[in-house]
Amino acid sequence: MPELAEVEVARRNVARWWEGREAAEVIVHDAKVAGGDAAALERALRTRVASVDRRGKHLIVRLERGGALMFHFRMTGKIVSSPTPEPRFARLAWRVPGADWLVFKDQRRLGEVLVFGPGEVDAHEPIAQMGPEPYGLTGEDLSGLFGESRRRVKDLLLDQRVIAGVGNIAVSELFWRVGITPEARAHTVDAALLAALAAEMPAYFDWLVAGQMADEIMYMGEAEGAGAENPFDVYAREGEPCPRCGAEIERVVFGGRSTYHCPACQPK
DNA sequence: TCGGTTGTTATTGT
DNA sequence: GACAATAACAACCG
Known part of the structure; x- marks a missing residue:
């Protein structure tokens, strides 16, 4: 049950594994995570990653040329580094040169991955309407x-x-x-x-x-x-x-x- | 077989 | 309009 802390751990890991690189190979195991457009998802995964951010419980992967991917883990989603592209509950896998496979696992399939064009993530409603991070508040x-x-x-x-x-x-x-x-x-x-x-x-x-x-x-x-x-x-x-x-x-x-x-x- | 588990939203009700 | 409870989403465990 990822809350802020678990997503922050994921952010640090994913940044380490993926930043500055792009996928060389993509496997969509579960069409549901692609939200009906597997081609767009694959295209995004094959774009070089500029930075990996967290906003609330959302993981935002910003891509070169301005687009972005956003992961929401809901209850049981997580991203792991794996020697094979198909560990148990794998929904999506992509191989990053110089690293292992990165795999989005989600036992209960409530998580999601969204693809955004330039400028679109920050306008996405859950992000745009989100309250402040719980840091530095009085x-x-x-x-x-x-x-x-x-x-x-x-x-x-x-x-x-x-x-x-x-x-x-x-x-x-x-x-x-x-x-x-x-x-x-x-x-x-x-x-x-x-x-x-x-x-x-x-x-x-x-x-x-x-x-x-x-x-x-x-x-x-x-x-x-x-x-x-x-x-x-x-x-x-x-x-x-x-x-x-x-x-x-x-x-x-x-x-x-x-x-x-x-x-x-x-x-x- | 049933209850409980995480996040979020739609729906229904007070 | 404010607020709250419930089910639904999916799957597993005990």
């Missing part, structure tokens, strides 16, 4: 972004038009770090908590990027038995003791999404 900035909303803080953080890159896991972890109750409404959260939240976001994402940095990132629930452990303090830890105070961690559900919290550290 409590007052957050207050301004939330406005007069009476929605849950959780819902606002997950709304990419309000702020970019925050996902469901991050909400549980951030609220636990800062001491915000999961049902908190935006207009009732005091300034000190908003300031703490604003300060904690970059710290949290930087910590996660540092810990996840690897050629192939492992998502929660993957690679069980392979020694991959849940790196989070409260996420997916219902019934376990809070690492800070020992109270039992609880799970609440809003809109079908779980939020984990410590009832003692995050009182209502």
